[in-house]
Amino acid sequence: MKVITRFAPSPTGHLHLGGARTAIFNWLFTRHYQGKFYLRIEDTDTLRSRQEYTDSILASMNWLGLDWDDEPVYQSQRFDLYNQYVDRLLESGHAYWCSCSPEEVEKMREEARAKGEKPKYNGCCRERGLRPSPGNPEKMVVRLRAPQTGVTVLNDMVKGEVVFNNSELDDMVLRRPDGAPTYNMAVVVDDIEMGMTHVIRGDDHVSNTPKQILIYQALGADLPVFGHVPMILGPDKQKLSKRHGATAVIDYEKEGLLPEALVNYLTLLGWSHGNDEFFTLEQLVKEFANGKLNPSPSAFDPEKLAWLNHEHMKTRTAQDLADLTVPFIKDLGLPVPGNLTALVEMLRERAPTLKDLAAAMTFMLVNADELEYDPKALEKVLSPESRQYISALQSRFSELSSFDESSLHEELHGYVEANGLKFKQVGPPLRVALVGALTGPDLCRIMSLLGKEQTLARLTRFQQS
RNA sequence: GACCCCAUCGUCUAGUCGGCCCAGGACACCAGUCUUUCACAUUGGUAACAGGGGUUCAAAUCCCCUUGGGGUCGCCA
Numbered sequence: 001m002k003v004i005t006r007f008a009p010s011p012t013g014h015l016h017l018g019g020a021r022t023a024i025f026n027w028l029f030t031r032h033y034q035g036k037f038y039l040r041i042e043d044t045d046t047l048r049s050r051q052e053y054t055d056s057i058l059a060s061m062n063w064l065g066l067d068w069d070d071e072p073v074y075q076s077q078r079f080d081l082y083n084q085y086v087d088r089l090l091e092s093g094h095a096y097w098c099s100c101s102p103e104e105v106e107k108m109r110e111e112a113r114a115k116g117e118k119p120k121y122n123g124c125c126r127e128r129g130l131r132p133s134p135g136n137p138e139k140m141v142v143r144l145r146a147p148q149t150g151v152t153v154l155n156d157m158v159k160g161e162v163v164f165n166n167s168e169l170d171d172m173v174l175r176r177p178d179g180a181p182t183y184n185m186a187v188v189v190d191d192i193e194m195g196m197t198h199v200i201r202g203d204d205h206v207s208n209t210p211k212q213i214l215i216y217q218a219l220g221a222d223l224p225v226f227g228h229v230p231m232i233l234g235p236d237k238q239k240l241s242k243r244h245g246a247t248a249v250i251d252y253e254k255e256g257l258l259p260e261a262l263v264n265y266l267t268l269l270g271w272s273h274g275n276d277e278f279f280t281l282e283q284l285v286k287e288f289a290n291g292k293l294n295p296s297p298s299a300f301d302p303e304k305l306a307w308l309n310h311e312h313m314k315t316r317t318a319q320d321l322a323d324l325t326v327p328f329i330k331d332l333g334l335p336v337p338g339n340l341t342a343l344v345e346m347l348r349e350r351a352p353t354l355k356d357l358a359a360a361m362t363f364m365l366v367n368a369d370e371l372e373y374d375p376k377a378l379e380k381v382l383s384p385e386s387r388q389y390i391s392a393l394q395s396r397f398s399e400l401s402s403f404d405e406s407s408l409h410e411e412l413h414g415y416v417e418a419n420g421l422k423f424k425q426v427g428p429p430l431r432v433a434l435v436g437a438l439t440g441p442d443l444c445r446i447m448s449l450l451g452k453e454q455t456l457a458r459l460t461r462f463q464q465s
Numbered sequence: 466g467a468c469c470c471c472a473u474c475g476u477c478u479a480g481u482c483g484g485c486c487c488a489g490g491a492c493a494c495c496a497g498u499c500u501u502u503c504a505c506a507u508u509g510g511u512a513a514c515a516g517g518g519g520u521u522c523a524a525a526u527c528c529c530c531u532u533g534g535g536g537u538c539g540c541c542a
Contacts, residue, residue: 010542045541102540109538118467119538141540159470168468168538176540183542207469207537230471231535237476239535268477275479275490294478296471297535304477304492350504412501427501439503
């Protein structure tokens with residue numbers, strides 16, 4: 001099957017989760033059929049569009065691993081093209097000039113609203129045959145002469161057939177007084193010019209679709225196949241917004257998520273393949289067409305994302321994770337240790353994200369005097385006896401010629417048994433001395449990775465507490 | 466307000482064009498096991514077809530209504 005698609009963000013903000021998801025679906029669909037996937041920057045609103053957002057969006061696409069074909073197309077550079085199409089419509093009688101002011105149109109809408117009807121332009125310039133005159137060329141817009149009866153049918157990839165009454169639609173503006181195209185006009189022209197076979201976009205565009213279909217028809221152009229993917233909602237089932245926390249892809253990068261995990265999770269929101277949940281990018285490309293698109297909106301669940309991220313982290317080597325964690329360690333203002341890979345191996349199972357992994361490492365990277373004791377934990381284990389145990393262990397450990405895990409293990413348990421103690425009398429205070437808390441990885445492993453000097457320093461500090 | 470869309474455990478979902486589903490998986494949650502603690506792993510458990518009408522021998526699956534949620538009504542995109 002021939003497939004040409006696009007992702008068309010407007011650079012008025014960072015790439016957010018909803019946008020990322022539609023980009024992912026387009027990309028997956030296209031790569032599956034080995035078609036072309038284009039990027040189009042919809043920057044016709046020069047006031048709100050910013051270059052830095054374009055850069056940010058492209059960076060997020062790259063981070064997610066979504067590559068595109070050819071150079072991105074910028075709508076702001078194609079006004080001449082759009083106007084050629086508008087002129088064609090004017091010549092064929094499918095469009096006309098309108099001199100109504102925005103205020104007048106707003107009044108029409110209010111009147112319609114008052115009557116309980118759909119607010120729309122009343123078509124008063126339709127038959128006036130206006131032409132731009134030297135007197136006031138700037139004041140006029142061009143409107144589509146839309147059919148006022150009948151229906152417009154959308155055959156949607158995910159929703160099936162959706163029928164709109166043409167009486168619901170009005171004669172939309174195609175060109176503004178300053179010669180700039182409106183959104184629907186520019187989109188249709190570009191989708192025709194770029195040869196789009198499939199238009200996959202967010203559900204919020206369904207009501208634009210009949211308007212666009214009318215433009216295609218006026219132009220005598222073939223329709224692409226439309227596919228409207230459901231919205232992503234917040235955990236509370238309300239529209240996803242800033243108050244739900246991170247909504248931009250870049251935020252998740254900063255949170256230490258793996259891009260393949262985010263892609264995997266976002267794909268699962270609205271797409272399913274039986275009971276399968278874990279997919280690599282390659283598997284997603286392979287299976288995408290065999291899955292099912294779900295028409296109902298879904299809630300974003302950060303906890304499941306974290307779980308899935310952990311699953312993806314399990315497939316990475318410790319060396320990989322170590323490299324990826326470096327920036328997060330630096331963010332914490334901690335030194336990057338020489339045995340980072342070994343630390344990753346010790347701590348990876350308890351950190352669902354790279355950021356968590358770096359944070360989990362904190363106790364290993366600070367100096368004995370900087371180690372933070374959890375007050376409750378300290379209170380629980382601190383006693384004359386426990387100080388004595390730690391003191392005894394310290395002298396035993398200091399005589400060790402080899403500070404490896406098994407020697408330490410032997411020494412530790414040797415001490416416990418020789419003195420008729422129970423491990424839980426000695427273990428907890430030792431753990432607090434080393435970690436500052438009552439939980440954590442294996443004690444002997446910690447000590448061997450900490451090294452003799454650092455271990456003994458921590459035991460000293462504990463006794464002084 | 467008008468138009469459009471959606472509706473299975475708290476959440477994401479499975480449910481091969483009605484029967485094998487008194488509904489399966491996953492996240493989260495709870496409990497057991499493992500373990501020097503925590504975590505991991507593992508085993509088990511709680512938990513859903515929004516409501517009401519039809520159609521049918523048979524409905525989570527088809528139709529209608531109600532309710533709830535979402536989207537859109539710009540010379541923004």
